[in-house]
Amino acid sequence: MDAIPxxxxxxGAKLFIIVNALLVIAAYLVYFERKISAWMQNRxxxxxxxxxxxxxxxxxxxxxWTKEDIVPAMVDKRYHLIAPLISMTVAMAAYAVIxxxxxxxxxxxxxxxxxxxxxxxxxxLAMSSIGVYGITLAGWSSNNKYSLLGxxxxxxxxxxxELSMGLALIGALMISGSLDLVEIVKxxxxxxxNVIFQPLGFLIFLVAAFAETNRAPFDLPEAEPxxxxxYHTEYSGMKFGLFYLAEYVNMFTASCLMxxxxxxxxxxxxxxxxxxGIGIAQGNPLLGLIQFSVFxxxxxxxxxxxxxxxWSLPRFRYDQLMNLGWKIMLPLALANILLTxxxxxxxxxxxxx
Amino acid sequence: xxxxxxxxxxxxxxxxxxxxxxxxxxxxxxxxxxFQPTFTRQYPEEKWIPTGSYRGRPVxxxxxxxxxxxxxxxxxxxxxxxxxxxxxxxxDKVKERYPEKFEINMLRCIYCGFCExxxxxxxxxxxxxxxxxxxxxxxxxxxxxxxxIPIAQLQDRLEFLRQYR
Numbered sequence: 001m002d003a004i005p006x007x008x009x010x011x012g013a014k015l016f017i018i019v020n021a022l023l024v025i026a027a028y029l030v031y032f033e034r035k036i037s038a039w040m041q042n043r044x045x046x047x048x049x050x051x052x053x054x055x056x057x058x059x060x061x062x063x064x065w066t067k068e069d070i071v072p073a074m075v076d077k078r079y080h081l082i083a084p085l086i087s088m089t090v091a092m093a094a095y096a097v098i099x100x101x102x103x104x105x106x107x108x109x110x111x112x113x114x115x116x117x118x119x120x121x122x123x124x125l126a127m128s129s130i131g132v133y134g135i136t137l138a139g140w141s142s143n144n145k146y147s148l149l150g151x152x153x154x155x156x157x158x159x160x161x162e163l164s165m166g167l168a169l170i171g172a173l174m175i176s177g178s179l180d181l182v183e184i185v186k187x188x189x190x191x192x193x194n195v196i197f198q199p200l201g202f203l204i205f206l207v208a209a210f211a212e213t214n215r216a217p218f219d220l221p222e223a224e225p226x227x228x229x230x231y232h233t234e235y236s237g238m239k240f241g242l243f244y245l246a247e248y249v250n251m252f253t254a255s256c257l258m259x260x261x262x263x264x265x266x267x268x269x270x271x272x273x274x275x276x277g278i279g280i281a282q283g284n285p286l287l288g289l290i291q292f293s294v295f296x297x298x299x300x301x302x303x304x305x306x307x308x309x310x311w312s313l314p315r316f317r318y319d320q321l322m323n324l325g326w327k328i329m330l331p332l333a334l335a336n337i338l339l340t341x342x343x344x345x346x347x348x349x350x351x352x353x
Numbered sequence: 354x355x356x357x358x359x360x361x362x363x364x365x366x367x368x369x370x371x372x373x374x375x376x377x378x379x380x381x382x383x384x385x386x387x388f389q390p391t392f393t394r395q396y397p398e399e400k401w402i403p404t405g406s407y408r409g410r411p412v413x414x415x416x417x418x419x420x421x422x423x424x425x426x427x428x429x430x431x432x433x434x435x436x437x438x439x440x441x442x443x444x445d446k447v448k449e450r451y452p453e454k455f456e457i458n459m460l461r462c463i464y465c466g467f468c469e470x471x472x473x474x475x476x477x478x479x480x481x482x483x484x485x486x487x488x489x490x491x492x493x494x495x496x497x498x499x500x501x502i503p504i505a506q507l508q509d510r511l512e513f514l515r516q517y518r
Contacts, residue, residue, distance in 0.1 A: 038391075039386075039387040039391075040383045040384075040386050042392050042462050043393050044393040044395075308384065311377065311383055312382070313375075
């Protein structure tokens with residue numbers, strides 16, 4: 001038997017952990033979505049399956065697995081099958097470059113699946129663009145006019161908002177000077193979080209992220225009153241489940257990105273200096289754990305924001321969505337780049353940076 | 354000239370037009386709601402007890418000397434859903450008539466309360482019972498054994514009828 005390289009084993013282990021963790025996280029995101037929406041509507045929410053209803057999501061996923069997978073007669077079977085797979089794969093692929101911390105073993109950061117990729121953000125943007133294919137193909141292959149409308153809307157919406165998303169990111173990238181997510185976090189260390197210097201960019205990124213993940217108030221692709229279920233009308237069983245979980249994985253990705261790019265990732269001012277003082281420095285496993293916890297503590301409020309907005313705001317009309325995207329967000333994002341550039345030039349001119 | 358204006362800048366103030374403060378207000382409202390008490394009732398464990406005005410399953414009043422019903426058939430006649438079937442019989446008692454068969458098909462009953470309104474003897478009244486589950490259509494046809502309820506359990510409804518009718 002050939003010797004398996006240790007590096008491959010480590011990557012395999014990381015992949016195994018991240019895929020399983022993501023599925024569990026997505027399941028619990030569904031649970032918390034239901035709980036938080038219930039609290040906002042003065043209800044209790046799921047509380048029957050297990051203590052506090054904590055196993056509800058597993059019951060739901062189990063139900064989806066055991067349900068009959070109905071494929072309508074006139075659908076294009078190949079694309080009907082591929083579409084949810086594209087959605088889920090692409091949603092998960094983004095996690096290849098998302099670092100959960102900065103802990104080195106043998107010179108490699110083990111807190112990310114594929115560390116040291118210096119086009120991290122570009123890769124994530126590319127992956128989220130491919131996500132459009134999943135939804136559009138689902139709408140088109142279903143041979144159903146409502147599905148098709150949902151798919152078309154989604155394509156138009158995601159392409160429109162990707163622009164302002166990318167342009168909003170440029171402001172943060174100009175300050176950080178790198179596309180590598182670890183480098184971006186490092187550039188923000190010591191409380192120099194991008195959200196302080198880029199409030200407009202953060203706002204634009206936030207709104208664009210809502211639109212990218214097809215969450216309310218931009219959930220037009222699945223607007224129930226108009227489109228039945230949108231692109232997943234003709235899906236059932238675990239194929240539908242994949243779309244459903246992909247939405248939550250995407251939401252988690254967007255929250256991670258916001259935490260990494262705008263909220264300083266695992267950075268807390270003065271925390272790591274203090275920790276180094278008591279011996280928790282690079283090489284101590286506790287450091288990795290603390291970074292991970294800090295990072296999560298920033299992701300969770302962002303996730304809550306997703307829920308909060310969804311259960312507070314009504315859905316946009318289609319023309320309003322396009323007006324907002326092209327006439328407000330895009331010019332604002334461009335203005336943000338201009339402002340950031342001017343700011344950086346001025347600071348450099350006066351020798352502050 | 355009569356020109357009707359409907360311009361956004363005239364309808365809304367500047368702060369309303371830039372969305373964000375209003376969105377903030379909306380978010381504040383939902384956040385406040387998260388800490389309000391819930392209205393949910395944990396149904397099978399925690400049951401709602403209706404007041405006398407509630408129109409649940411129609412039942413027959415059973416007094417100590419026997420049922421009130423004299424099998425006049427008015428309820429059966431008035432029932433818009435044709436849910437009630439009455440067959441009368443005679444006895445030697447002072448109250449000469451009684452229903453030999455009294456059946457209400459609960460799959461047909463629409464809980465309108467006409468039977469109760471039309472009854473001259475106040476013998477059929479709406480109860481508080483709202484838990485009506487059947488596993489087959491035959492079980493849903495309630496006979497006299499299930500319809501006759503002792504008068505002591507029906508005081509609330511009788512009180513309500515006396516007061517408001």
